[in-house]
Amino acid sequence: xxxxxxxxNRDTTAKTTTPNPLADELRPGQSVELLKELHILTREGKxxxxxxxxxxxxxxxxxxxxxxLDELPVKEGEQISLAxxxxxxxxxxxxxxxxxxRTRPAGHIYGIETRAELxxxxxxxxAKLGFARMGFLNLSVAESTQSALLPERIDxxxxxxxxxxxxxxxxxxxxxxxxxxxxxxxxxxxxVARHLNQGRALxxxxxxxxxxxxxxxxxxxxxxxxxxxxxxxxxxxxxxxxTVTELVGWEHSMKNELILARFTGQRKDKSAxxxxxxxxxxxxxxxxxxxxxxxxxxxxxxxxx
Numbered sequence: 405x406x407x408x409x410x411x412x413n414r415d416t417t418a419k420t421t422t423p424n425p426l427a428d429e430l431r432p433g434q435s436v437e438l439l440k441e442l443h444i445l446t447r448e449g450k451x452x453x454x455x456x457x458x459x460x461x462x463x464x465x466x467x468x469x470x471x472x473l474d475e476l477p478v479k480e481g482e483q484i485s486l487a488x489x490x491x492x493x494x495x496x497x498x499x500x501x502x503x504x505x506r507t508r509p510a511g512h513i514y515g516i517e518t519r520a521e522l523x524x525x526x527x528x529x530x531a532k533l534g535f536a537r538m539g540f541l542n543l544s545v546a547e548s549t550q551s552a553l554l555p556e557r558i559d560x561x562x563x564x565x566x567x568x569x570x571x572x573x574x575x576x577x578x579x580x581x582x583x584x585x586x587x588x589x590x591x592x593x594x595x596v597a598r599h600l601n602q603g604r605a606l607x608x609x610x611x612x613x614x615x616x617x618x619x620x621x622x623x624x625x626x627x628x629x630x631x632x633x634x635x636x637x638x639x640x641x642x643x644x645x646x647t648v649t650e651l652v653g654w655e656h657s658m659k660n661e662l663i664l665a666r667f668t669g670q671r672k673d674k675s676a677x678x679x680x681x682x683x684x685x686x687x688x689x690x691x692x693x694x695x696x697x698x699x700x701x702x703x704x705x706x707x708x709x
Contacts, residue, residue: 429456429460430459431466431503434499434502434503435502435533436449437533438502441529441532442493443455444459444495458495462496462499464651465496465564465587465651466500466503468587468662468664469562469587470503470504472560472585472664472666473504475666476584476585483510483511483512484505484510484511484560485512485513485514485555485557485559485560486500486511486558486559486560486561487513487516487548487560487561487562487577488500488513488562488564489563489570489573489574489577490516490518490545490563490566490567490570491515491517491522492517492519492522493522493525493526494517494522494529496562497515498526498529498530498533498535498538500513501513501535502535506535510537511537512538512539513537513538513539514554514558515539515540516540516543516544516545517540517541517542517543518542518544523540539553541553541554545563545566545573545574545576545577546573546577548577549573549576549577549581554581556581558581558582558583559583559584560583560586560587561575561577561578561581561585561587562574562586562587563586563587563589564589565589566589566590566591567591567592568593568594568595571588571590571591572595574586574588575635575639576697579642579698583667584667585665585667586639586644586664587662587663587664588635588663588664589661590628590631590632593631593632595627596626596627596628596630596634596691597617597626597628598627599627599686599687599688599690599691600623600687601617601623630682630686632648632663633682634683634695634696635663636648636663637675637678637679637682638675638679638696638698638699639663640671640672640675641672641675641676641679641699642671642698642699643667643670643671644665644668645665645666645667646663646665647663647664647665648662648663648664649662649664679696
């Protein structure tokens with residue numbers, strides 16, 4: 405039996421490639437050095453289970469924000485500005501800059517955070533990485549609305565897990581700054597639940613529907629649901645197209661509701677009417693002059709576009 409000799413030009417050595425364990429985790433061009441600095445990757449460039457979930461969270465949210473940014477019309481000589489409220493360690497801001505703003509000639513991100521030590525660390529990290537168009541302010545969301553350290557206009561407002569009324573403050577900020585888009589992931593809404601608990605006895609005598617919030621646990625859940633519904637109606641009444649969706653891939657988090665709003669200029673009177681009707685139905689009319697102040701003068705608001 406004759407054996408065929410291998411061709412002298414053929415490489416008969418089996419070629420093996422070492423798989424990159426991060427290939428399915430990172431986006432193209434994503435900075436490994438940044439992820440190490442944010443402690444999402446270990447110093448050896450590895451992921452543990454907790455950091456894998458964190459990376460998945462922020463990268464998933466980035467997909468929504470990237471689409472919004474790409475859709476924004478930008479005139480020649482202008483730059484997109486984004487304010488991230490309750491920035492914390494600025495995971496979102498840094499990853500947004502790394503994946504979107506870093507490769508573009510213009511655009512600025514502002515991280516707004518009340519904890520001074522986190523602001524200082526973010527400032528140092530931005531300088532180390534050369535992220536020159538990032539700024540960090542030690543302010544509350546409410547304070548930032550009047551701060552001279554921010555421009556008069558902000559294009560996109562984000563608030564990731566801003567607790568209780570901080571999301572409402574972020575909306576107020578965006579309306580004041582004539583934002584063209586909002587990206588909101590609310591967290592721990594308690595204000596409406598407190599009002600429901602205060603008026604529970606009267607509500608029970610008025611309507612059987614008050615059974616839905618008779619128990620404190622139910623009041624908290626109802627309050628959270630009502631709060632987000634009111635926020636969506638408010639944004640619609642102020643001229644925004646609103647989408648509410650679930651952040652797929654965040655199964656480990658109960659705070660999984662994402663509110664996306666794009667300015668269209670079409671203010672919906674019916675949304676304003678329904679918002680007021682809900683406030684009246686639940687006996688929380690006092691919130692009208694606290695949380696929904698832009699309803700009264702919508703006609704006078706200048707268009708953000």
